[in-house]
Each structure stands twice: as structure tokens, then as C-alpha cells.
Amino acid sequence: MSSLxxxxxxxxxxxxxxxxxxxxxxxLKDPHFLPSQLIDQQFPDFSLSELNxxxxxxxASDMRGQVVLVNVWATWCPNCLVEHPxxxxxSREEGVPLYGINYNDxxxxxxxxxxxxxxxxxxxxxxNKGKLGIELGVYGAPETFIVDANGIIRYRHVGPVxxxxxxxxxxxxxxxxxxxxDRVKG
Amino acid sequence: xxxxxxxxxxxLALGLGVCLAxxxxxxxxxxxxxxxxxAGSLSAGLFVFLLISFSCLAYAFWDDDFxxxxxxxxxxxxxxxxxxxxxxxxxxxxxxxxxxLIMGGWTFAVSLFSGGLSVDMxxxxxxxxxxxxIGFMLFILLTSNPFDRILPVFPADGADLNPLLQDFGLIxxxxxLYMGYVGFAVPFAFAIATLTTxxxxxAWARWSRPWTNVAWAFxxxxxxxxxxxxxxxxxxxxxxxxxxxxxxxFMPWLIGTALIHSLAATEKRGVFKSWTVLLAIFAFSxxxxxxxxxxxxxxxSVHAFAVDPERGMFILAFLVLVIGGSLTxxxxxVSGIKSEAGFDWTARETMILANNLxxxxxxxxxxxxxxxxxxxxxxxxxxxxxxxPPYFNAVFVPLMLLLFxxxxxxxxxxxxxxxxxxxxxxxxxxxxxxxVVASLxxxxxxxxxxxxxxxxxxxxWIVANLVRDLWSKVANKVAKLPALFQQTMSYYGMLLGHxxxxxxxxxxxxxxxxxxxxxxRMAAGDVAELAxxxxxxNAMRQIKGPNYVADQGEVEVFQEGRxxxxxxxxxxxxxxxxxxxxxxxxxxxxxxxxxxALGEPVGDNAWAVRIHYKPFVxxxxxxxxxxxxGGFCTVLDRRYRAxxxxxxxxxxxxxxx
Numbered sequence: 001m002s003s004l005x006x007x008x009x010x011x012x013x014x015x016x017x018x019x020x021x022x023x024x025x026x027x028l029k030d031p032h033f034l035p036s037q038l039i040d041q042q043f044p045d046f047s048l049s050e051l052n053x054x055x056x057x058x059x060a061s062d063m064r065g066q067v068v069l070v071n072v073w074a075t076w077c078p079n080c081l082v083e084h085p086x087x088x089x090x091s092r093e094e095g096v097p098l099y100g101i102n103y104n105d106x107x108x109x110x111x112x113x114x115x116x117x118x119x120x121x122x123x124x125x126x127x128n129k130g131k132l133g134i135e136l137g138v139y140g141a142p143e144t145f146i147v148d149a150n151g152i153i154r155y156r157h158v159g160p161v162x163x164x165x166x167x168x169x170x171x172x173x174x175x176x177x178x179x180x181x182d183r184v185k186g
Numbered sequence: 187x188x189x190x191x192x193x194x195x196x197x198l199a200l201g202l203g204v205c206l207a208x209x210x211x212x213x214x215x216x217x218x219x220x221x222x223x224x225a226g227s228l229s230a231g232l233f234v235f236l237l238i239s240f241s242c243l244a245y246a247f248w249d250d251d252f253x254x255x256x257x258x259x260x261x262x263x264x265x266x267x268x269x270x271x272x273x274x275x276x277x278x279x280x281x282x283x284x285x286x287l288i289m290g291g292w293t294f295a296v297s298l299f300s301g302g303l304s305v306d307m308x309x310x311x312x313x314x315x316x317x318x319x320i321g322f323m324l325f326i327l328l329t330s331n332p333f334d335r336i337l338p339v340f341p342a343d344g345a346d347l348n349p350l351l352q353d354f355g356l357i358x359x360x361x362x363l364y365m366g367y368v369g370f371a372v373p374f375a376f377a378i379a380t381l382t383t384x385x386x387x388x389a390w391a392r393w394s395r396p397w398t399n400v401a402w403a404f405x406x407x408x409x410x411x412x413x414x415x416x417x418x419x420x421x422x423x424x425x426x427x428x429x430x431x432x433x434x435x436f437m438p439w440l441i442g443t444a445l446i447h448s449l450a451a452t453e454k455r456g457v458f459k460s461w462t463v464l465l466a467i468f469a470f471s472x473x474x475x476x477x478x479x480x481x482x483x484x485x486x487s488v489h490a491f492a493v494d495p496e497r498g499m500f501i502l503a504f505l506v507l508v509i510g511g512s513l514t515x516x517x518x519x520v521s522g523i524k525s526e527a528g529f530d531w532t533a534r535e536t537m538i539l540a541n542n543l544x545x546x547x548x549x550x551x552x553x554x555x556x557x558x559x560x561x562x563x564x565x566x567x568x569x570x571x572x573x574x575p576p577y578f579n580a581v582f583v584p585l586m587l588l589l590f591x592x593x594x595x596x597x598x599x600x601x602x603x604x605x606x607x608x609x610x611x612x613x614x615x616x617x618x619x620x621x622v623v624a625s626l627x628x629x630x631x632x633x634x635x636x637x638x639x640x641x642x643x644x645x646x647w648i649v650a651n652l653v654r655d656l657w658s659k660v661a662n663k664v665a666k667l668p669a670l671f672q673q674t675m676s677y678y679g680m681l682l683g684h685x686x687x688x689x690x691x692x693x694x695x696x697x698x699x700x701x702x703x704x705x706x707r708m709a710a711g712d713v714a715e716l717a718x719x720x721x722x723x724n725a726m727r728q729i730k731g732p733n734y735v736a737d738q739g740e741v742e743v744f745q746e747g748r749x750x751x752x753x754x755x756x757x758x759x760x761x762x763x764x765x766x767x768x769x770x771x772x773x774x775x776x777x778x779x780x781x782x783a784l785g786e787p788v789g790d791n792a793w794a795v796r797i798h799y800k801p802f803v804x805x806x807x808x809x810x811x812x813x814x815x816g817g818f819c820t821v822l823d824r825r826y827r828a829x830x831x832x833x834x835x836x837x838x839x840x841x842x843x
Contacts, residue, residue: 011513022557
């Protein structure tokens with residue numbers, strides 16, 4: 001066999017770099033990695049304005065003191081509309097505070113969306129640059145977090161919340177956190 | 187039962203795919219003609235079982251079988267039939283089945299129209315295509331089965347197709363695009379087959395050319411339709427967003443464009459042999475990369491599919507295997523090949539080389555821009571940035587301007603060396619035509635903008651030199667008019683393709699620089715003025731469609747007091763999927779579009795309304811279709827049919843070899 005011309009390996013080299021980038025990007029975003037990293041961690045600090053009252057600054061301390069549900073949503077997200085009736089029901093019937101993070105969205109459109117579909121949230125954090133979402137490791141909307149009274153993330157649900165999600169996971173976990181916070185493990 | 191039948195057919199097709207990849211290959215190495223000849227019937231079998239599988243899924247959609255999870259998620263009993271059927275490729279699983287079916291179709295087509303190939307070569311090519319299909323079918327069966335059932339409790343009705351996709355554009359856009367993407371598997375298979383023989387001659391270029399041109403033409407149609415669909419369906423009047431998924435289709439197109447030119451040089455002059463092989467590998471690699479970007483969720487985009495890391499890992503592994511493998515094979519096999527036919531710097535080969543460098547650089551720049559957010563994220567601990575139109579325009583436009591200038595002068599060049607005599611005649615003509623078109627543009631430009639004048643001049647210069655070239659072919663003929671129709675189909679293809687480019691760039695440039703738009707608050711009776719037209723909102727009303735209800739506006743447009751057209755923009759609410767959709771209404775003419783879209787109600791019966799005046803926007807897509815037509819034209823060239831008629835001799839020679 002004739003000797004290998006080294007310059008012919010250049011395309012292969014470029015391709016290997018490309019694969020490394022793709023694989024790396026992939027690892028960063030793999031939703032299955034995230035829970036182990038964020039569960040039982042402090043909810044990240046932030047200082048962002050409220051959707052319907054832009055003069056009000058919200059911080060992580062606004063969520064302390066009780067077990068809460070934090071829902072990441074956006075107007076561009078069809079599944080957010082799918083889970084919306086269930087969120088409305090939870091806020092009406094379940095007695096757990098529901099906070100929204102309006103993620104990577106146009107605040108103007110978001111306000112109109114809430115008027116059109118009703119607002120289940122006690123307040124909405126405007127994360128229109130997506131920074132908080134990134135710190136939370138949000139993969140896409142909708143995602144729902146259970147945060148305990150000390151501001152520690154205890155559970156993360158990816159995708160729309162249905163009645164079944166509530167009955168089988170969210171509800172029982174919240175119940176357990178309320179009655180016996182120390183027994184819950186992520 | 188039907189869904190299981192579809193699933194079962196797919197498994198059978200996988201079995202046939204494995205046979206197709208393995209048996210002819212054994213035949214090649216054992217020199218067993220019978221095994222080699224199996225490739226044809228195995229290809230047919232593969233295609234037939236994929237077709238059965240696809241038809242079963244189609245039946246499930248037609249029959250509203252909501253116990254099939256994929257149907258339940260993407261269809262609804264109230265959905266009109268044409269959308270039920272196009273919903274087959276409305277989401278990930280079904281669209282990949284379509285992709286695989288098209289792969290089977292191309293494989294079958296190669297087996298049918300490969301008469302000019304030796305038995306050995308045909309077996310190699312089909313085996314490679316079979317091997318690629320194995321990957322696609324495994325992907326469906328292992329990670330994305332569209333035939334999965336939701337049993338025992340299945341929904342009474344489906345979740346409905348995403349309203350964005352309930353549109354004619356979606357019925358035709360993905361199949362065309364996939365024809366292009368997957369079509370590049372054919373030159374890829376030819377290239378790899380040639381590499382495995384170790385005889386890298388110009389013959390493979392002649393075999394691959396018609397296939398490449400057709401695949402490329404389909405891709406052109408697909409991209410054009412996609413742009414058109416984005417324009418009227420996503421609302422807001424944009425036609426290209428440099429979105430990751432658009433880039434995913436545009437990169438193979440750029441490489442494919444380089445490939446069809448480089449193949450021409452390889453076929454005619456035997457130059458760029460190893461480079462052309464590399465481009466053939468690249469074109470298909472970029473298609474696969476596009477599939478990875480769209481389906482793995484590694485990049486966020488308006489039209490990315492649902493995300494699943496398992497799928498991403500599978501495609502990435504497949505990429506590594508196919509692309510890494512072929513590039514390694516390339517490095518090993520091409521090493522032996524040295525001297526190529528030389529050419530003078532004035533030759534057409536130089537033009538094609540420049541064309542290739544510019545197109546590959548452009549594709550590289552688009553790739554860098556598309557992946558940059560990922561690279562950035564990796565090096566900054568997850569900080570996020572997005573690369574938008576400013577980057578792409580800044581890099582892409584100058585490259586294209588250079589390319590257009592080369593396009594304008596290249597018809598004046600000749601293969602191998604442009605004779606002194608020709609140069610002496612052509613040079614003044616080129617400069618002269620440039621001066622003429624530039625003065626024309628300057629005379630008619632209403633606004634002096636350097637960009638507009640430069641781009642329009644280039645577009646016209648391209649056309650002027652195409653006309654000159656055509657004229658030079660008939661000028662010394664006695665019967666000039668018949669001579670005009672006696673050129674080869676390849677030549678007409680080139681003319682149409684280049685003309686299409688000129689039309690598209692004129693359209694892009696004019697649309698970008700002369701569009702006017704307004705966002706307004708309008709109640710019934712309000713009038714707005716834009717670009718010499720008056721838009722009057724006559725009334726708002728509620729209407730009911732098959733699976734939606736809508737607010738519809740009636741906007742009458744007047745020009746100098748005369749009524750031009752009535753437009754009916756809608757805001758639709760799809761009851762099942764609870765989606766709200768903006769349906770713009772457009773009055774298209776050759777020279778301008780009037781575009782009206784409804785925003786949100788803003789109180790007191792008033793609505794937010796967006797109106798656009800977009801001159802020459804149709805030219806963008808009309809040009810795209812001309813380009814594609816050019817690609818299809820070249821296949822009708824008599825040369826390729828001549829190859830077919832010599833089938834008998836070729837076969838016997840092939841066996842002897």
C-alpha cells in the first residue's frame with residue numbers, strides 16, 4: 001500500500017472536532033443529567049421584575065417559608081397551554097402556592113396570554129433573557145419544580161403537568177414535604 | 187392489526203436491508219456474480235416493504251386509529267383528510283419513516299436505472315445504500331417507532347396536528363426536502379463504492395452527475411417551499427431567518443452546489459478527482475448532520491422536533507460511523523492517486539475551483555454560526571448566546587457577491603485554457619456589458635444605495651452574459667432560431683439555474699431594501715396608508731372552520747381611490763390543541779405583495795394589525811423554482827440516455843473485469 005498522505009487526514013480531523021462539539025453540547029443539555037445536579041440544591045439567586053407589575057423586583061427570598069410549585073412557561077410553548085387547565089385547578093383547589101417563570105418570552109405577549117387563558121400564578125418572574133432558566137438548567141418549557149420552605153429544589157418535572165402527574169408525583173411529594181420535610185430524598 | 191402489520195413490514199425491510207448490505211458485498215469479494223445480482227431484487231424488496239409499512243401508517247391516520255400513539259398525538263377526527271395524510275410526516279417518528287421510505291425509493295431507482303454500470307459496481311453501490319438504510323431503520327425501530335400503541339386505555343380523539351403544519355406548504359415541503367437530503371446518499375454511495383475499488387477514475391463522476399443534479403434540484407425545491415411557507419404561515423413577513431434548522435438544509439445545498447460543478451469538471455476534464463469525492467462525502471454528511479441538529483434537540487429552534495437524548499446519541503453514533511468511516515477510507519485510498527490533468531489559470535476549471543472554494547467557505551461559515559452557541563456554552567460553563575442574522579449576513583453576503591461576479595464571467599471561459607483569441611474578444615465584452623447594466627441600474631434606481639446598485643448590477647450582469655453566451659452559440663449558424671433550441675439539455679439546465687440565481691438575488695435585494703411595513707391599531711372603518719396604498723378595515727367577524735373558530739378581518743385595499751383587492755386575515759383558535767394561529771392574507775402579484783396580519787385584540791373592538799408592502803418578494807421563490815428546473819433539465823441530456831443504450835456491452839465487460 002502506498003504511504004498515507006497526511007493532508008488527506010485533515011477532513012477527518014475536522015470531523016472529529018465537530019463530533020466533540022456535538023457530543024459536548026449534547027451532554028450539557030441532556031435533561032437526564034440535570035436532576036442529579038440540581039435536586040437538593042438551593043434555588044438559584046435572582047433579581048427579576050414581576051410580569052404584571054414591572055416595578056416590583058422579585059428575589060429568591062420571595063419564595064421562602066413554605067412548599068411551593070414553580071412553573072416555567074412561555075407563550076411560544078404549545079405544551080404550556082396543554083397543562084394550563086391543570087395548573088388553574090391546582091391553584092384553585094390544592095392550596096399550594098404556584099409561581100411562574102415566564103421564560104425567554106415577550107412580556108407583552110405573556111400578559112395578553114394570561115388574560116386570555118386566566119392566570120393561575122401568584123406572581124410571575126420575568127426571565128425574558130433566559131438567565132434564570134439557564135441557572136435552573138431548564139431544558140425547555142414547560143417544567144415544574146417543587147421548592148421546599150428553605151428554598152431547596154426537591155423535585156423537577158419536565159413536560160406538561162397533567163391530573164395524573166399531580167396525583168402520582170407532585171401531590172404526594174408536596175404532602176410529604178409539608179408533613180415530614182426531612183424524610184424526603186430527591 | 188394494521189399498525190402491527192406496518193411494524194412487521196418495517197422489520198422485514200430491515201432484514202432485507204441487512205441482506206442487501208451483506209450478500210452483494212460477499213459476492214464482490216468472492217467474485218460470485220449470482221450474489222452480486224441479488225442486489226437488484228433485494229433493493230426492490232426493501233422498497234416494497236418500506237412502502238407497505240408507510241401505507242400502514244397512512245391507513246392508521248386515515249382510519250383515525252387513536253390507539254396508535256403517534257396518530258393520537260398528531261391527528262384528530264375533525265382534521266381534513268389531506269392534513270390527516272400529511273400529518274404522517276408532521277412529527278418526528280413519521281417523518282423519519284418518510285425519510286427511510288425515500289431512502290428505499292432512491293435505492294430502488296438506482297437499481298432500476300443503473301444499466302450502464304458494471305455488475306460489480308452496481309452491487310457495491312446498492313450494498314452501501316442498503317447499509318445506510320439499516321441505520322435509518324434501526325433508528326426508527328429502536329428509538330422512534332411510529333407504530334407504538336397506547337393500550338388498553340386510548341384517547342377517544344387525537345390531540346390534533348400542530349396548526350402551523352395544517353397547510354399546503356407542509357404537505358409538500360418535507361417530502362421535497364427529504365428527496366434532496368436522502369438523494370445525496372446516491373453520489374455518496376457512488377463515491378464510496380469507487381473508493382473501495384481503488385480505481386478513482388472519471389467514470390464515477392459521469393454515473394453520479396444525473397443523480398446528484400436531481401437530488402440537488404429536489405433540495406432546492408424543498409428549501410424554496412420552506413421559505414415560502416415561513417413567509418405566509420409563520421406570519422410577520424420574514425422569508426429567511428438563519429434559524430438552525432434552515433441552516434441545516436442550507437449547508438447541504440451549498441455543498442451540493444459545489445458538488446454539481448465539481449462533478450462537471452471531473453467528468454469533462456478529469457480534474458479535481460479526489461476533491462469531488464470529498465465533496466460527495468461532505469454533501470451527504472451535511473444532510474445527516476442536519477438530521478442530527480433537528481432531531482437531537484442539541485440546538486433550539488422554532489421547528490426542532492421533540493427531543494430525546496437517546497435519539498441524539500443514536501444519530502451521533504451513526505454520524506461517527508458513516509462520516510468517520512468514509513473519511514478514513516478516503517484518507518487511505520486517495521493517497522495513491524497523484525497527477526491530475528493540468529489547466530491554465532484562464533480555464534473554466536479555475537472558475538469552478540473558485541466557485542467551490544467560495545461555496546465550501548460559505549457552508550463552513552454557516553456551520554460555525556450554527557454551532558457557535560454550543561461551542562460558546564462549552565467554554566464558558568453554560569453561558570448562552572445566540573448567533574443571529576448580523577453574523578450570517580456579514581459573512582455570507584460578501585462571499586456570495588464574489589461568487590456572483592464569477593458566475594457572470596465564467597460563461598466566457600473555456601475548458602483547459604481559454605485561448606488568447608477568445609480572451610481578447612471576451613474581455614471588452616465583459617467590461618462593456620458591466621458598464622451597460624450598471625448604467626441601467628443607476629438610471630432606474632429610485633434610491634441611491636450602494637448595496638442595491640451593486641447587487642442588482644451583478645444580477646443583471648449574470649443575465650447579460652448568459653444571453654451573450656447563448657447568442658455566441660447561434661450567431662454563426664444559418665438557421666438561428668432552430669439553433670436556439672438545439673443546444674444540449676445540460677446547457678439549458680445551466681442557463682436556467684444561473685438565471686434563477688439572478689432572479690432570486692434581485693428579489694432578495696429589492697425585498698430587503700424596499701419593503702415598507704406598519705404596525706397599527708385599527709377598528710372597523712379605520713384607514714391606513716402605506717407605499718401609495720390605502721388599507722381600510724371594513725369589518726371584523728367570527729367564522730367557523732372544520733377544526734377551528736376564527737376572528738376574521740375584511741381589509742379592502744385602494745390605490746388612487748380604486749379598490750385593488752379585499753384581504754381576509756384571520757386569527758384562528760384551534761379548539762382541540764388549544765392553539766392560536768395568525769393566518770395572514772396576502773395579495774401576491776409579480777412585482778409586489780400586500781400582506782395583512784391580525785395581531786391581538788386591543789380593546790374597544792380594535793385590533794393590532796400589521797401591514798406590509800413587499801416588492802419583488804415572489805422573485806425569491808420564482809428564482810428558486812427556476813434553479814430547480816435547471817437541475818431537473820440536465821437529467822434529460824441525451825448523453826445519459828446514450829449510456830443506457832450501451833447496457834449490454836457494459837454488463838459483459840463488467841463481468842470480465
